[in-house]
Amino acid sequence: MAARSPPKQQRWQRRAEARPEEILEAALAEFTERGFDAARMEDVAKRAGLSKAGVYLYFPSKNLLLEALIEAKVAPIAQQVRALAEHGGNDPLGTLRMIAAIAAQKLRDADVIAVPRLVVGLSGRFPDIAEYYRTHVAEVARGALEDLIEAAMQQGSLRRADVKAVSRAMIGPFFFEAMWTHVLRGESTGAPDQDVHNYLDILLKGLEPRP
Amino acid sequence: MAARSPPKQQRWQRRAEARPEEILEAALAEFTERGFDAARMEDVAKRAGLSKAGVYLYFPSKNLLLEALIEAKVAPIAQQVRALAEHGGNDPLGTLRMIAAIAAQKLRDADVIAVPRLVVGLSGRFPDIAEYYRTHVAEVARGALEDLIEAAMQQGSLRRADVKAVSRAMIGPFFFEAMWTHVLRGESTGAPDQDVHNYLDILLKGLEPRP
DNA sequence: TGTATATAACTGTCCGGTCAGTTATATACA
DNA sequence: TGTATATAACTGACCGGACAGTTATATACA
Incomplete structure (x- = not known):
């Protein structure tokens, strides 16, 4: 038995x-x-x-799990951007285009967007998380971008303008596109790669040095 | 006693x-x-x-309270946007500048941002809310903008380009600024009014008809 | 006085976190 | 190579607190 x-x-x-x-x-x-x-x-x-x-x-806790998650998922991206920026010092415009292409591609990935989305929802209640994200991700990436923009202005391939405003103009539309498609589930605009180039053409033409 | x-x-x-x-x-x-x-x-x-x-x-419930809240807060915004767009038909470029200025100002107000922020956080769990917001606010406002852009192209004051891409380029940076300051508590860029104009100058110059 | 409007007190459930105990694997040794 | 022992990794069952939603009762006003 x-x-x-x-x-x-x-x-x-x-x-x-x-x-x-x-x-x-x-x-x-x-x-x-x-x-x-x-x-x-x-x-x-x-x-x-x-x-x-x-x-x-x-x-050890749900909150710490969240923080670990952010660190693991997002910090690497910012570092990658920084690396790219440091690498391409002598062709700032070309590097900017390259970064834009890569960034736009990342922003299209639901897994990547997931983290900033979480941050948006939680920043009110967990200021630490917002600050961590700002200092470790947002400011790192944006800073790298702004170094390139500054370099481009210095070498005369872009006309003088507020650097922060220009970086915002570069990032904003792609960020907005990401929110539009992922959060609102609206339909996306145009063919990705072509799209990025078209926009940069417009923006850079707007910033051409005077003739 | x-x-x-x-x-x-x-x-x-x-x-x-x-x-x-x-x-x-x-x-x-x-x-x-x-x-x-x-x-x-x-x-x-x-x-x-x-x-x-x-x-x-x-x-009757917490969820229903949320839905009622979004509905109540969102309707007025949609109406205002529609009104603005219908008003300025024959000077599309001027109207675009005006709308940009007003929108940028609104986005600076924490009370105004509050609802979209909620939507971002909840869209995953309440798809209805996301859709309601998209159809009643986002697409209405963006549609109005795109009508103006289309009109400007038709009358030759803007060169032909993907209309959706242009509207995204107009909105994106201001949306991004709002998130940067309200969600991440990062410092804001420049003096508001000047800032809007500077950016539109760049963008519109990039979209000038060929000489 | 009757009824719509309000509250205080209560209930049931859900979930983060803990703990005593179990199982898989590494190591020691014959 | 096979068996005993030690320990790291893991689980199931439970606890306490918090909170959405309900009920019984009180109060304002017509």
């Missing part, structure tokens, strides 16, 4: 290396779909393939 | 007419400050000057 049900599939594996990233991935998905508050830690856990208590072995 | 504490300030008044609007106002404030989920109905009630159960006399 008592046939020891023997298939004995093991109930779980030790995978301490892989867990953190999987949990972050699951958290991003849940937070995005339900919003930070409405997302349940139990669902994050289930999605990551372990138990709720298991999640707490890696991240 | 039993001195019935007699100052007898009456505990409440019947004010059925005024309540709904006051509750909506309070809800907007609480939802904005704490986020929809974290906001407590009890606080909304207190802020509106009645008890929690009182709120439920007027709005």
Whole structure:
């Protein structure tokens, strides 16, 4: 009797290396779909393939999980922009075009947009998160852009203008496009790559040095 | 004995007419400050000057309160935009500049930004709200802008270009500025009015008809 | 006095976080 | 190479607090 049900599939594996990233991935998905508050830690856990208590072995609280998520998902992008900017010092205009193309492409990716969207929703309640995002992501990327713009003005390929206003003019439309399509689910404008180039043509023509 | 504490300030008044609007106002404030989920109905009630159960006399649930709120706050904006656009038919460029100035000013007002911010945060969980906002505000306003742009192209004061791309270029930077200052609490760029004009100069120069 | 409007007190549920106990794997040793 | 022991990784069941929504009762006003 008592046939020891023997298939004995093991109930779980030790995978301490892989867990953190999987949990972050699951958290991003849940937070995005339900919003930070409405997302349940139990669902994050289930999605990551372990138990709720298991999640707490890696991240001490829901809030800290959120912060870790932002750091992991977004900081690398800002660093990439900085690297690009530092690299392309002697062709600022060309580098700007390149960065714009890359940025526009990233902004089209729902996973990338997810984080800033979260930040928008949470900045009121968690000022730390807003500040972290501003200093570690937004200002880094924008700063790199502005260095390039400044360089272009210095070498005379752009006419003098308020650098911050110009960087805003470069970023704004793409950011807006991202919100339009991802948040409002409105239809997107034109063919991506062509689109970016067309806009930069307009903007740069508007900023041509006087003839 | 039993001195019935007699100052007898009456505990409440019947004010059925005024309540709904006051509750909506309070809800907007609480939802904005704490986020929809974290906001407590009890606080909304207190802020509106009645008890929690009182709120439920007027709005059947927290979700419905949210929907009513968005509807109430959004309709006036849509109407104003439409009015502006219809008004300035024969000087499209001038009207565009005017609208840009007004829009930029509005976007600087935290109360105005509050609703779109909520929408961004909630669009994932409440697709209805996102769609309502898109069709009743976003597309109306953008459509009006695009009519003007189209008119300007037709009369030859702007060169041909993708109309949607141009409207995005007009709106994007100001939207971005609003998010930068209100969400990230970053410092704002330049003197408001001057700033708007400078940017439009650049953009419109970039769109000048060929000489 | 009757009824619409208000409240205080209450209930049920949900969820973040904890903890005692279980299982997988690494290591020591025969 | 096989078995005992140690420890890291993981789980299931639970707790306490918070809060949306309800109910029973009181008060203003016609």
